[in-house]
Amino acid sequence: MIDVSIIIPTYNKKRHLRLSLYALEKQTFDHSRFEVIVIDDGSTDGTWRRLRKYKPPYPFRYIRNIKNTGRAASRNKGIQLARGRVLIFLDAEILVEEDFIQKHWSYHEKEDMAVVSGVFGRFHGLYSILHPSFNRWQFKHCYPIVRKMPLIRKRFRSSVGLSRYLKRRKKPLQLVGRRSIDNHRYTRAAFSKSYYLEHLVSRYGPELRGFHFPWISFLSGNVSVKKESFDTVGLFDESFKGYGFEDWELGYRYFLNGYKFIAGENIVSYHQEHPVNPNTRSREHKTNHLRFFEKHRDYGIAMLVLYEIGLKNYVEINQALDEYYRLRDDFPDKYMTYKASFHRFCERLAQRKAIDDHFSEYDVAFESDHSDLKRLGRYPQLVSVMELQDRKRLPM
Template sequence: MVRETKFAASVIIPTYNRQEMLYQNLQSLKASAISKDDFEIIVVDDGSSDNTLDVVRNFTDSCQIRYVYQQDSGYRAGRARNLGIELSEGAVCILLDCGIVVSQGFVQAHIDAHAKPNSVVLGYLYGFSNTDDHAEELDAAVAEMNLADVDRTIDKLRETGRFPDLREATYAACADNMSALPVPWSIAWSGNISVRRDRLGDRFRFDENYRTWGAEDIDFSLTLFESGAQFSICRDACGIHLPHSKSHEVNSRSSRPNKIYLHSKFKRPETELLIDIQSWELNAHLMRQAANVA
């Protein structure tokens, strides 16, 4: 059953043993231009053993914030996000990873982007990539940042073109018109995305069968796409993806079985291609195919 709407938005943040990043994330949300009474924050802890709860307690007086804990039972990001959605009381559900600091206008931009009730809105993530190639440079930029004024750092990144979102080439190819993309769902990841809660209803949730990293957010977005959702990019709903260790090779190994499972569910030509093509490269691949046929 869909809960009563008390807020303009609910920011849903799954986390696991990332207390420092979560603190930075919440500090940036605390500085939001929108009134704290107009949005809520739901932190869903997927079984952390660090001081995550103490971090959340630091913000109980300054934010409308709730903490939910689920026992550590392996990777359950999908279940964590579903818990947040089920508890949410905002008109718009904003799914946000804890390793992201956001602009002061982030929450309001997501809300404003939902003039159409059938929208799935992708926020922009500076510093978001699949490798650690520029981690040291990004670390240096972040080290100088004031969490109460993330906008100043974002303005510099925007002006200089440094550390663009991994999906920037795709956005440029469609001139930010995601309806022109053959598979917009392939880049609609859950790190910074929003959907109206009445659009989600009781039907649309993350598939909790994904128990390792990869593809569960694509599954979620593809399900919405097949129901007629319209995808859009909102550059003002922006943040900075904090640098942290990652391995493209490890992630690829983890995601491949998940992509096979994804294809077994949807059985689309595009989901079959996705098994061997990176999700952020799939639109370009399909557009090249279409151009060659033409």
């Protein structure tokens, strides 16, 4: 009987995927009780040659899309094929420890309506493979981490020397192999990647209580839910193309349906770093964020732009939204101009448009409301957010 299905979409990541699949061979969870489904979304790097004859000790299915259909469509195909009661979504470049499946499974044994985020646990970056197409920042960042490894220490004295070698070589340099996974030496090429995640868990607890955006923990690189939940919540929205937000949007629907979000603090995973095109990602990210906002019209979704552009952290945004809801409840028939201005501000954030003016016909009323609320001192973060309107152009 299959209890757990691991769904892995992949696109041109054959080297990383090979390591990720090998790590799953080391699982302590009974191999007959879980399956791995890889959906190859039109890879052109020869992924199919590596996987068509792959025979791991667990049930394995390899599905190849002739054309690239996108992350959402690939994951939906995996959901439809899955036989497990619990589905774990895993990215092709995520390498996990031996107790990974067992820990995800344990959470779902205790909770009927759980969304378990592995990325909100102990999440690390890993330079398992060095690529010639790494950008300058990646080379600068990786060198102090990997220089202690014998292959690097003996040959390269600086990140410049390493990058020049790889560019001349024109193919990746693999630092982590099966033996490194067997003896856990791959951790020498790892670094903490928890960012804001640990801070949120320490403030709001592993269930993110009091946090208006628990759905940001639905990161499809490492998250699990019960299969039956899709009957209520629905599948990934395939209208999201390119990078970003198809997972948060689904997480938001879980939130609307009353599911409990749990940060799997004891789940350890490693993201194998790979080349990225920040310009392409940025364009896709903005387009998909606007699609997300327009689908649900939740001003909290728009306010997350303030984190992305570095003006507010998640705690401050959460507090500002708390204060807006409190203002709305405290004064249902007052400060109407201020509330309308807040709505417009959020609309323009979602659209990534400059905050270049107020409602011109309401300027006097807005300033009066703003001064009044500032004197009250009960809504400091909301006041601070609304003062951003006076910055004629935000860094969108």
